[in-house]
Amino acid sequence: MLTIGIGVNDMALAQGDREAGNHFATRSEVIAKNGMVAASQPLAAQVGLDVLKNGGNAIDAAIATNAAMGLMEPTGNGIGGDLFAIIWHEESGQLYALNASGRSPQSLSYDRLMEILDEKGEDDIPSYDLLSVSVPGAVDGWFELHERFGSVPMSDILSGPINYAEEGFPVSEAISSAWRGSANFLKNQPGAFEETFTIDGRGPEKGEVFKNPDLGNTFRLLAEQGRDAFYKGEIAEKIDAWMKENDGYLRYEDFENHSSQWVDPVSTNYRGYDVYQIGGNNQGTAVLQMLNILEGYDLESKGFGSEETLHLLVEAKKLAFEDRAKQYADPDYHDVPYDILLSKEYAAERRELIGDRASRDLSSGVDVMEDGDTIYLTTADKDGNMVSLIQSNFRGMGTGFVVPGTGFSFQNRGELFSLDPEHPNVYEPGKRPFHTIIPGFVMKDGKPWFSFGNMGGGYQPIGHVSILTNIIDFGMNIQEAGDAPRWSHTGSSQPTDSADEKLSDPGQLSLESALGFDVVRALRSRGHRVQVGNSFFGRYQGIMQDHEKGVWFGASESRVDGQAVGY
Template identity: 70%
Template sequence: MPMQAMRTLFLISSVFLTLIFLLMFNETADAQFDRLNEHFITRSEVVAANGMVATSHPLAAQVGLQILMQGGNAIDAAIATNAAMGLMEPTGNGIGGDLFAILWHEESQQLYAINASGRSPLGLSYEQLMAELEAMEETRIPPSSLLSVSVPGAIDGWFELHERFGSLPMADILAPSVHYAENGFPVPEVIADAWRRSARILANRVGAFIETFTIDGRGPEKGEIMRNPDLGNTYRLLGEQGRDVFYRGEIARKIDAFMREHGGYLRFEDFDQHRSEWIETLSTTYRGYEVHQIGQNNQGTAVLQMLNILEGYDLSEMGFNSPEALHLMIEAKKLAFEDRAKFYSDPDFNDLPFERLISKEYAAERRALISDRALERVTSGIEGLRDGGTIFLTTADREGNMVSLIQSNFRGMGTGFVVPGTGFSFQNRGELFSLDPAHPNVYEPGKRPFHTIIPGFVMKDGKPWFTLGVMGGEFQPMGHVQILVNMIDFGMNVQEASDAIRWLHTNSTEPTEAWGDYLKDGGLVRFESDIDPAIVEALRAMGHKVEIGGGFYGRFQGILRNHELGVYVGGSESRADGQAVGY
């Protein structure tokens, strides 16, 4: 064969083989893309070896990363990130609120948990509270009243965490937030929308709300620069003088005077006596994973109860978003939430059956109530809270320390009551007391109210595996369970598990209601709008009341530790402004 003909044949063959290779590659890539797209993944995970921060404001995440890169550890970074979040996302958190955290300490090879929630005023009796409410013609504690304000616990939580595990000076940890408070920061899109709504609601509050949190009486638009020099000064005082300036010094005295002037009941004594509590987590196993929650006066116990019930079923065989798997998850939620409504409260005031609630034996009893039809009438097995304002953040460092921290004002920006010169709004967590004297969560002086905010931590084979939080009022236990089931049962990665379509079940009995109340109508299931209509019809055929759209489906952050590769893998809520960042 002539040389020219051979060259031509070789060229044609090469092109043909290349085309075949490309087609095969594209089919593989397309199949991979389709697999991910099936679960609505928005972006890849973040992978880093030396440290990671994930939260719902990009600049706050970068503040935490800056602290890590300066030599701080995960505890320092968590405090720094929380301080930045209180400044930059006051619609969800701030130092007028409470805090819970679970952390893995690499050096001691131990898991630690802190309950940094505040207590009701010592000087306000149940009888006086009821008289106040009667005069106001209210049947429950209103979130717009100073009656809903309990002692802010977040600052004491910071200093407890720092004293035990911190490495950098507190002044250095708070310095980035002081800088942003004085020089300004741009407001991102989702936060700007919530800020404008809160500003319209809270503009008439007594105190310094307008001067502190608005631009000429309105909330900021996306991209506008906000400043809060009063909060910057408060942070500076905390860095210089420590926690006592807040609980025994200048700030406590300002708050006492403000409360006396405007009819509130918190006093200097309440701040002086406040202490956080180091506690043992509550935990259960789920398919070989050890899942930890705070328990006590928050709703983390519901996560453990739901997982215990679900462990009796092969969800992976049923498949992600199958009507059968969804039915079981919804039913488990109904059962757990009736116990939530009756028992989750301050253990200092009651002998509460937490060990029974999270036992495998009790889960088996509750599981036996589930059939192929939706439960309508559900009570506790042992004789709401909608879209609250909360932030979750998680950090990890090069030594292996990991922090799962959640912090909140409760409703958006809290009460909107701002003591002039302090730069923060008080929480309205006291709204979540019951007024039924027979209820464990009934209001009492010096008592911690029920909380919705829950940090999660998962261990595997005795090692830290995953930190997670899904802020959002009553949705939080449902969010934790959906993320964990997506990862453990359905094999999704961190970001994929977050981006998958979510469901929300509402109208279960609340911890604020009377002891004898229970779920009577089965409640309502909501799905994000991308749900397959065939799934909705299948659930309706089982007896569920289902609506598409509406509701609030939470905000997720999480960091997974891959011990084999020596890296962290992070995911961040695509429905919000934040991000996971690492180095």
């Protein structure tokens, strides 16, 4: 079979544009001694860096950056959404994981949901409907992180975001583009979307200064009164009243009873590196399953971007995503069979299903959504603490439902429940839906090594595996690993499908154009349906610790507005 690609040893020779000789890198890594923040909005990254410089730790900086991101990139996140985080705590020498995702309304039963959907003529939970709104978990996540690991007052942490909300900030280029599209679509939703998120009924232009004083006021309440302002106080009361007025389903009691959950991260070892994810009701387990399958192949010898390497990556994704569609659900309602899914023996069995041709008939091997906007950020401090944090509204700016005076839009994560009563991810009151957002973390020889992640709905496991194989198998640095040409695949079974759904089509493989038409032609000869471009390939940030040199290396997404900053 034809193998086309660029070998690791050839990269420096092939590169003529960059002095450092890293073939795919658009810019150098950021290197700093005392601390680092990487985020998809430069001003938000600098908010986190200010917290580090003023005595805060990586956990404080992550909260500040996330708050600023909700203001500055509302097209991907905000306090109307959920959060997951993995934390390396240097003093205790342990890795911690937090599931700060919210639950469905207690007052809405499965039977009543089905009646409402029938009345609306809907086969699934609609994206931009109050049926898709679950309790926002991000704020509780912040306070859980702060209570356990924070080092400076929340008033100090939120002072930067409050100032930007009240005084305004210039909107960056890629965010402006997404914002204008979402604003045009959502401005007529019930509530205060238009007055909160538009300027004269439109989204802000690149460089236009935008203010969100209502969000600034919400941040002030949180700084002064703590998490109870959101879940038991003024904000919860406003939401309860608005939901009742607009035939919504969340109630004060849903907020009052909400709590985040500290969990044990799931992991696997890939070629000597311990890779960690958060399991349960998110798709992080798919990353580990893909790596277990790929470990059986010598990817380095096959070459980065080769037709053979890409074929193996796509087929491993298809296999893992069939299990993702059937087995990943709220662990309070479903016992996810990690002992099987993450075993090397199971990976070997699944690997046997990979042939020379694109597969088109697969199902889960265990008997028992593609789009979405998100932000990922990572922080590190002088003491060695690291945070890998991901946060999302799900679909862009979420539902577009804004309770007047609050400054944020509700997520539509509840859309990702299945309606099949036999499915582990079936809708139930008080249950957490399936999540696409996943933070990643890697340990090497018992030491924290790499905190990383990428946004992008169902693309995220693909992105995680691509970054890790680029670094571990193909020898790239962490900026080059993100800048290298990407691939994506859609068409796998979904966690919203029925329990008996399976892959019956090769799906759609998308490649960035830099991979070349020879690779496209070779993959098509294997039966893959390939398109060039015209897809979403995620957005990435990462921080790596070099213990020998005593420094941090930072990387951020070069395709959009991202920035890594350190001091």
